[in-house]
Structures are given as structure tokens and as C-alpha cells.
Amino acid sequence: MFVGHAALAxxxxxxxxxxxxxxxxxxxxxALLAGAFATVPDVDMVYALVGIAGAAGGDxxxxxxxxxxxxxxxxxxxxxxxxxxxxxxxxxxxxxxPTRRRQLLSLGLGxxxxxxxxxxxxxxxxxxxxxxxxxxxxxxxxxDRYTDLTAPQVFGAALLGLVSHPFGDLFTGExxxxxxxxxxxxxxxRVALATDPTLHLLxxxxxELATVWAAVCVACLATGLRPTTAVSPRATxxxxxxxxxxxxxxxxxxxxxxxxxxxxxxxLVGALPRVRxxxxxxxxxxxxxxxxxxxxxxxxxxxxxxxxxxVIS
Numbered sequence: 001m002f003v004g005h006a007a008l009a010x011x012x013x014x015x016x017x018x019x020x021x022x023x024x025x026x027x028x029x030x031a032l033l034a035g036a037f038a039t040v041p042d043v044d045m046v047y048a049l050v051g052i053a054g055a056a057g058g059d060x061x062x063x064x065x066x067x068x069x070x071x072x073x074x075x076x077x078x079x080x081x082x083x084x085x086x087x088x089x090x091x092x093x094x095x096x097x098p099t100r101r102r103q104l105l106s107l108g109l110g111x112x113x114x115x116x117x118x119x120x121x122x123x124x125x126x127x128x129x130x131x132x133x134x135x136x137x138x139x140x141x142x143x144d145r146y147t148d149l150t151a152p153q154v155f156g157a158a159l160l161g162l163v164s165h166p167f168g169d170l171f172t173g174e175x176x177x178x179x180x181x182x183x184x185x186x187x188x189x190r191v192a193l194a195t196d197p198t199l200h201l202l203x204x205x206x207x208e209l210a211t212v213w214a215a216v217c218v219a220c221l222a223t224g225l226r227p228t229t230a231v232s233p234r235a236t237x238x239x240x241x242x243x244x245x246x247x248x249x250x251x252x253x254x255x256x257x258x259x260x261x262x263x264x265x266x267x268l269v270g271a272l273p274r275v276r277x278x279x280x281x282x283x284x285x286x287x288x289x290x291x292x293x294x295x296x297x298x299x300x301x302x303x304x305x306x307x308x309x310x311v312i313s
Contacts, residue, residue: 002042004208005168007215009038009161014218027222029147030157035215036139037092037161041079043135044128076169078117078125079132080176082186085162087113091133092140093155106137120181168211171204172253196313197252201259202306209299216292225288232285232293234269238300241266242308250309259305266301270294 014031022030078084087109094106110133117129136158143154166176170191178186193203220227244262251259270293274283285293 002039004211005038005042005165006035007208007211008168009157009164010035011211011214011218012164013157013160014215014222018218018222024222026148026153028219029143029149030153031215031218031222033139033143033147033149033154034157034161036143037089037136037158038165039161040132040135040139041162041165042075043131044074044077044079046131047074047124047128074124074128076166076174076176077180078121078128080166080169080178081180082163082166082178083180083182084113084132086159088133088136089155089158089162092136092158093151095137095140096144096149096151096154098144116181171200171207197254198250198309198313199306201251201253201256202302202309204253205260205263205302206306209295209302212295213299216295227292230286230289230292231296232270232274232289234272235293235296235300237269238266238297238302239304241301242304245305245308245312263298263301263305267294267298269297 010031013034014027017027017030091106091109091113094102094109098106113133114126114129118126140154140158143149149157166178169176170187171193173190175185175187175190192200194200216227219225241263244259248258248262249255270290271285274285
């Protein structure tokens with residue numbers, strides 16, 4: 001769901017910006033910023049590198065298992081809290097055109113957050129909080145340097161990105177601790193899309209594809225681009241991926257890697273050069289055509305696999 005987090009925030013903020021009549025540059029800047037902030041909560045997975053180091057020398061599945069088992073020790077807690085998100089978004093907004101006063105407020109707010117988390121969660125939670133704040137400040141600093149967004153706009157984009165992230169995680173793994181550090185839970189169980197674990201995984205993947213397409217539509221709406229003219233007919237080749245149902249294990253949340261990596265690999269079809277036999281020329285696709293054709297191919301492949309699975313099962 002990593003890409004889905006960013007795509008969802010991009011689509012929401014971008015559509016609001018377009019609806020309010022913002023310029024293309026401002027709308028896309030705000031949407032991109034929201035998308036960037038929507039990925040920041042997963043900075044807590046840096047701790048998973050400890051697990052990878054310990055599993056060095058093992059096979060790919062062993063390393064992947066160590067990555068998640070170690071990362072989940074701290075994952076979806078501090079950085080996924082709806083309580084912590086507003087002050088972090090405010091801290092980010094204070095980085096826009098920083099003055100002496102804003103710098104002091106930012107330092108004070110950051111120190112207060114670290115103190116609260118340290119008292120509640122100890123040293124490891126403190127480390128994660130520090131990474132979280134550094135990542136948020138870094139994203140805001142880049143926005144301040146390369147965009148014309150105001151502090152309120154940065155706050156809004158940051159808040160939407162941070163707040164939207166944990167809801168995307170409700171379909172995979174354990175529900176985030178959305179009310180951390182409060183001793184209560186907003187959601188206690190993962191949202192089940194189907195009782196069949198493979199259909200659940202395919203459903204979650206479909207949701208992510210939908211968010212990416214939503215982001216594409218918003219970007220096209222803001223820029224005037226027409227995505228249909230950029231998609232090559234070769235995207236239909238994705239239908240052949242249905243045959244992989246005989247070659248790879250049925251994907252589940254516990255064993256998704258063979259499916260995910262192979263279906264994403266199908267998207268490379270979009271980057272293949274176009275051979276024109278009559279003119280005897282080879283043309284490389286432009287970035288828009290390659291990207292949208294690749295995304296279309298992945299979508300077709302996912303749909304074909306889902307249909308094949310339902311038929312066979």
C-alpha cells in the first residue's frame with residue numbers, strides 16, 4: 001500500500017485544489033506535498049533494517065520475513081496516530097519562511113512531542129519519533145524551497161497526508177494505533193474484503209490500483225492531459241498474466257511477494273520501444289505513454305488473474 005497512500009492523498013488534495021480554482025502549479029504542488037507526507041509515517045520501517053542485517057545470508061523469503069517481523073515491533077504506532085498528526089503537521093508548516101519566532105515554536109513543539117512519547121513509549125519510540133519529525137521537516141523544507149505554497153497550505157496538505165495514511169492500512173496487517181498515546185483503540189480488527197485470503201489480497205491490490213488511477217485522473221484534470229490518447233493497445237497483453245495462476249502460489253497477505261513483483265513486472269510492457277515495420281523505425285515511448293500503458297497493463301493483468309482465480313476456485 002506504499003504507493004496507494006501517496007496516490008490517495010494526491011487525489012484528495014488535488015481535486016480540492018482544482019475545485020477551488022487554484023493554478024495548475026499550485027494545485028499540483030499541494031497534491032504532491034500531500035502525497036509526500038502520506039508516505040512519511042512509514043519512516044518507522046527504518047527499524048526493520050535491523051532485522052535484515054540479522055537475516056543476511058538467508059533466502060529472499062527469510063529476509064522479507066525478518067524485515068516485517070522486526071519492523072512491526074514499532075510499525076503503525078507513533079507515526080500512524082491521528083492524535084500525533086496535527087502537531088507534526090503544524091511543526092512542518094512552521095518551516096515555511098521560518099522566522100526566529102517560528103523556529104523557537106518549532107523546537108518547542110518538537111521537544112514537547114519527544115518528551116510525551118519518551119515518557120509513554122521509552123527509547124525505541126523516542127527514536128521513531130525523532131525520525132518522524134526529521135522526515136516531516138525535510139519534506140516541508142523542500143516544499144518551502146521549491147514551491148510557492150503558504151504555511152496554511154502546507155499545514156493542510158501535511159495534515160491530510162498524515163491523517164489519511166493509517167486508514168489505508170486497515171486492509172493489511174494489524175490496524176494502526178490511531179489514538180496513540182491514548183490507551184484506547186479506534187479500530188481493533190483489520191477490514192476483511194473477503195473470507196478467502198487470496199480474494200482479500202486481490203481486493204486490497206485493486207483498491208491500491210483505484211487510488212493510483214484516481215491520482216492520474218486528478219493530474220490530467222489539473223493539466224488538461226488526455227490519458228486515453230497515451231495508452232498503447234499493447235496494454236491488453238496483460239490479460240496473458242492469467243496463466244501465472246498455474247505458476248505462482250495463490251497470493252495472500254502472508255505470501256504476496258511472488259504475485260506483487262511479477263504483476264508489477266508486467267508493467268514494463270509500457271517501456272518497450274515501438275517497432276514500425278513499414279517505416280522500419282523504432283520509437284521509444286514518452287514518459288507519459290510508458291507510465292500509463294504500464295499502469296493499464298498491470299490493471300488488466302490484475303483483473304485477468306482475479307477472474308482466473310474465481311473460475312478455478
